[in-house]
Amino acid sequence: MSPAEITAYLHKNIPITAAMGVEVESSNAEGLVIKAPLEPNHNHLGTAFGGSLSAIATLAGYGLVWLALGDSKAHVVVGDGTLRFRRPVTGEIRAICRPPASQVMRHFCEEFERTGRGRLRLQATIEENGEVAVEFEGIFVARKFVKPPA
Amino acid sequence: MSPAEITAYLHKNIPITAAMGVEVESSNAEGLVIKAPLEPNHNHLGTAFGGSLSAIATLAGYGLVWLALGDSKAHVVVGDGTLRFRRPVTGEIRAICRPPASQVMRHFCEEFERTGRGRLRLQATIEENGEVAVEFEGIFVARKFVKPPA
Numbered sequence: 001m002s003p004a005e006i007t008a009y010l011h012k013n014i015p016i017t018a019a020m021g022v023e024v025e026s027s028n029a030e031g032l033v034i035k036a037p038l039e040p041n042h043n044h045l046g047t048a049f050g051g052s053l054s055a056i057a058t059l060a061g062y063g064l065v066w067l068a069l070g071d072s073k074a075h076v077v078v079g080d081g082t083l084r085f086r087r088p089v090t091g092e093i094r095a096i097c098r099p100p101a102s103q104v105m106r107h108f109c110e111e112f113e114r115t116g117r118g119r120l121r122l123q124a125t126i127e128e129n130g131e132v133a134v135e136f137e138g139i140f141v142a143r144k145f146v147k148p149p150a
Numbered sequence: 151m152s153p154a155e156i157t158a159y160l161h162k163n164i165p166i167t168a169a170m171g172v173e174v175e176s177s178n179a180e181g182l183v184i185k186a187p188l189e190p191n192h193n194h195l196g197t198a199f200g201g202s203l204s205a206i207a208t209l210a211g212y213g214l215v216w217l218a219l220g221d222s223k224a225h226v227v228v229g230d231g232t233l234r235f236r237r238p239v240t241g242e243i244r245a246i247c248r249p250p251a252s253q254v255m256r257h258f259c260e261e262f263e264r265t266g267r268g269r270l271r272l273q274a275t276i277e278e279n280g281e282v283a284v285e286f287e288g289i290f291v292a293r294k295f296v297k298p299p300a
Contacts, residue, residue, distance in 0.1 A: 014194060051164075081200075
């Protein structure tokens with residue numbers, strides 16, 4: 001899927017991402033990069049609202065898992081998450097989720113195929129001017145969609 | 151401030167809260183209750199998007215701190231946060247932040263007055279049908295607004 005196709009999928013299926021102005025910048029072997037303008041996401045101080053930062057970092061992790069599985073019907077949800085807000089974001093919000101080591105990702109995908117379930121721990125960061133502003137770590141849980149009996 | 155006044159403050163100063171349909175249900179000695187409809191906050195599975203849950207839980211904590219200080223110009227931001235997503239939210243999102251023990255809150259407010267800074271650890275939960283769906287714990291940092299020299 002192209003960045004524009006992933007963006008359209010997110011806007012359609014998770015509508016608050018459209019209100020946030022979320023766009024996928026790139027999706028490749030180096031990871032998934034998601035950005036959003038400050039304007040709809042600012043807080044009372046004119047910097048990025050912590051809730052938007054959290055949502056966009058979560059989305060980068062969620063998107064990376066969903067794309068890695070290559071199963072558009074997979075159910076992916078976030079289990080636990082930790083956030084560290086290190087400095088304010090004063091402009092465009094840019095979240096980067098890099099894939100884990102290839103054997104970790106391969107194990108996750110194999111487990112998902114074999115058992116219909118998988119868990120993956122991922123880190124995402126929000127960076128501005130070359131500095132990390134927010135660190136996110138979350139556990140993502142994937143389940144194969146099973147069609148209910150007719 | 152009445153719940154309607156707090157809601158209006160949030161919508162004006164943190165505009166994504168208006169897009170999320172956030173409303174303050176109540177604000178009193180028992181805590182701050184914030185709710186939002188599922189519709190603008192649903193995910194690809196038709197349940198509440200983790201990013202919206204995270205944002206709304208954060209907001210309940212942020213609002214409680216801001217109201218407790220009674221200084222409309224105080225700068226309040228979230229430092230670190232942890233989230234535990236225990237079960238999906240399938241209807242209205244309702245986040246509750248209860249105040250800490252009264253001596254903890256008093257110490258925080260006194261420190262803020264004396265030094266111009268304060269830190270407070272708070273828990274918020276999102277509950278549905280009497281069950282906890284999301285647990286949030288965050289450290290909030292408050293700073294007195296100092297007018298820059300003319």
